[in-house]
Amino acid sequence: MSFSNPSHHIPRRSVEGHEGTWVKIFDPPKESPPTPELLEPTNPVPAFVAATVPGASNLVPYTIRPHLMHGTELRMWDGRELNxxxxxxxDIPEAHDGTFPGPTIRVPRGVVFHAKVEGHGQAPHTVHWHGIEPTAMNDGVGHGSMEIGDYTYQWQPNHIGSYFYHCHRNTIQHFDFGLYGFLIVEPPDAYDSRDGKNVGGYPRRTAANLSKYPQFKGFVGGNLESGDPHAMTVPYDVEALWVIDDIDSVWRDQAEHAHQTFPEHGDRPGINDEFHTNDRGKQEFFAFHDYNPDYFVVTGVNFPGRLGSTVSIRPNITIPPALNSGVSGMQVSVNARRNQTILIRLLCAAYTKIKVTFPVDVVVIAVDGRSLGVPPFGSYNQPYTVPAGTPIEMSTAQRADVLIRSERPISSFAQVEYRHHLSDAFLLNGRIPIVFK
Incomplete structure (x- = not known):
């Protein structure tokens, strides 16, 4: 008897009526399993947002309530609408119908975080908390954990830094089509107003080891075991969020409907599934290996130019508090004063090669959510200076936090260079205004 031609065939039972058991592979799930070992949430941010953002609510205490798969047409810089x-x-009227990117989630280190997530549309979804270390069921990796449905994710962040969240089911398409948002872990007291600080504004603090960079004022050393919420952190006066992305409009034309890229199950899932039923037999699903972006954005703002051009976004772009966990004044194009500390959080959401070049020296204090030189990693890495004009190269899903401080006025641009992921051909140079008055 061989494995390829067994003498006995064991039929596989139907998933119909047992969707909760098959949430890892059923398209789409009709139910989701209960969150295992459900803890009481302690995240103060949803209550703060409900108290400060007009129209916002917090119907499930200490819990945010995202939903995925609100498909819509967004207008590009040239008037073209893409899916x-x-x-x-x-809970937030301004974000109810979806935003690109998704709303920025801010969480204090150490709280128990809950997100009661709903999936909509014909395709299954997950939420992967990229860089966080939850339990397997809460990690949100398609086929590896579970697919929603309706599910309450829970985790507890242990490292202050820059992360992001995204759908991890049919990741190549869903991530490119906009199912992602930024995730920031802040110091434990970031939303504690008992000392009189304005928790919805600036200055704020982030993790760093700046013992060798005295130009950044207010750095607190010490050790993380001391109980000091500011140990190994530095204050910053201005915060900019740069989510660098690219868009292939042909992908949008080939798969305007989410379910086109999911198989129709046979009676032996994973063996005799049919991948071409939903793409009307044209086999367009397999064109996804051919990626050629023709639109380019930073934090949802179009770089208004065609392939091969050098173009700038406008100055004075800020992110509304409703889309930033209630915090006012987070920027895209940088507008600061001399001798202020500026934190720029970079996320590469592009599939092409990215080079980011600053007009001034910057200090890289964190990579992929981990602060350089901060225990327990102090023996293995340290913050470093990137001189003006030297590119920072980034690839998909990479993050980098950089600090800037200038004693002189500046009116210039950072450059975001896009190059093709295979041929290295130049695609576009996007400029982001940086002004120090």
Missing amino acids: FFLIGDN
Whole structure:
């Protein structure tokens, strides 16, 4: 008897009526399993947002309520409308119908975080908390954990830094189509107003080891075991969020409907599934290996130019507090004063090669959510200076936090260079204004 031609065939039972058991592979799931070992949430941010953002609510205490797959047409710089899959928020009117990117989630280190997530549309979804270390069921990796449905994710962040969240089911398409958002872990007291600080504004603090960079004022050393919420952190006066992305409009034309890229199950899932039923037999699903972006954005703002051009976004772009966990004044194009500390959080959401070049020296203090030189990693890495004009190269899903401080006025641009992921051909140079008055 061989494995390829067994003498006995064991039929596989139907998934119909047992969707909760098969949430890892059923398209789409009709139910989701209960969150295992459900803890009481302690995240103060949803209550703060409900108290400060007009119209916002917090119907499930200490819990955010995102929903995925609000498909809509977004207008590009040239007037063309492209299909996007979006993440919305059931508690925030401004974000209810979805935004691109999704709303920025801010969480204090050490709280128990809950996100009661709904999936909509015909395709299954997950939420992967990229860089966080939850339990396997809460990690949100398609086929590896579970697919929503309706599910309450929970985790507890242990490292202050820059992360992001995204759908991890049919990741190549769903991530490119806009199902992602930024995730920031802040110091434990970031939303504690008992000392009189304005928790919805600036200055704020982030993790860093700046013992060798005295130009950044207010750095607190010490050790993380001391109980000091500011140990190994530095204050910053201005915060900019740069989510660098690229868009292939042909992908949008080939798969404008989410379910086109999912198989129709046979009676032996994974063996005799049919991948071409939903793409009308044209086999367009397999064109996804051919990626050629023709639109380019930073934090949802179009670089208004065609392939081969050098173009700038406008100055004075800020992110509304409703889309930034209630915090006012986070920027895209940088507008600061001399001798202020500026934190720029970079996320590469592009599939092409990215080079980011600053007009001034910057200090890289963190990579991929981990602060350089901060225990327990102090023996293995340290912050470093990137001189003006030297590119920072980034690839998909990479993050980098950089600090800038200038004693002189500046009116210039950072350059975001896009190059093709295979041929290295130049695609576009996007400029982001940086002004120090």
